[in-house]
Amino acid sequence: MARFSPLNWPVVRQLTTPDRFGRGEAVTSRQTRDLKPRTATADRVVQSVCPYCAVGCGQLVYVKDDKVIDIEGDPDSPISRGRLCPKGSASEQLVNAPGRQTQIKYRAPYSTEWQSLSRDKAIDMIAERFIESRRRWWQDTDEHGRPLRRTMGIASLGGATLDNEENYLIKKLFTAAGAIQIENQARI
Template sequence: MRQWISGWPVIRQITGDDPSGRGDAVRSAATERTAPRTARADKVTRSVCPYCAVGCGQKVFVEDGRVTQIEGDPDSPISRGRLCPKGSASKQLVTSPSRVTTVRYRRPHGTEWEDLDLGTAMEMIADRVIAARQRTWQQADDDGLTLRRTLGIASLGGATLDNEENYLMKKLYTALGAVQIENQARI
């Protein structure tokens, strides 16, 4: 009985050399056997949280090709290792069994979704962009003023795109003749 009681961390703290309870007094065999969830990761990839325009840094831990943990990146000058509740739940976004991982398409007036391969979906998008541009192209206005634009294409970019991605999006849509381009890069 005495040995069992002396094994309690609080008894070791009071009677031993660790009165603050921050060292050996609170360590047990179970504590020694534990390891961080991230210790077994095969690789760690730096990323950016996908939720808002702040751009908090994340470390993505991968084991056997699967994401096992996502934590704040302490080297990030923006978030310094901190994540909001949504950012902390990023792993659920990636690993949820209900996450859609295929291209889904519902035909006009259709009631059911169907899977498409990526190549087919990209061809459909390209064809529609070209058709919209041709159908809505304005070379000049009624007074003969040169416009060279389309109002049939617009872009509303995501807040999590970085400056380089926003730059490329702006170049693409400007080259297509679009004038309604918003990328939410207001910081």
């Protein structure tokens, strides 16, 4: 540690430098001057959109060695102008959380254990159940013979972590399948 000297006092530096009001370099400690931003070591910066709500705040994703090291608000975003809510600020945990599930898990009815499934098997199971529910609960006409062409066995509740394009495609899919209960958490 350097030897203490009254010449290093901020008030002395303030009086002996052009920073007379003590708003800059004169009152900055050596420790503060030596600090480096945690994003300085990033290999690249990628622009993204926060995945949480439908606002669409801009994010800067800092990547080092193909791993996300930090996420900050994008000051060039016309929506958020560099600001993020607490959830958006913590969105780095979406990819780096140690408890994040990276496999598809399935628990059979009445089972107490989860089992891993392949992606193809899970998609096939979902498609079979979707088609069966649509077929079983299909209503072609009402009691007066008026056309309905709908199913009451399928509903959709979308999440705000999906972007606008994904929510648009989900809405189109469920509408084409005849579902009428289609809602999104971001709108509620």
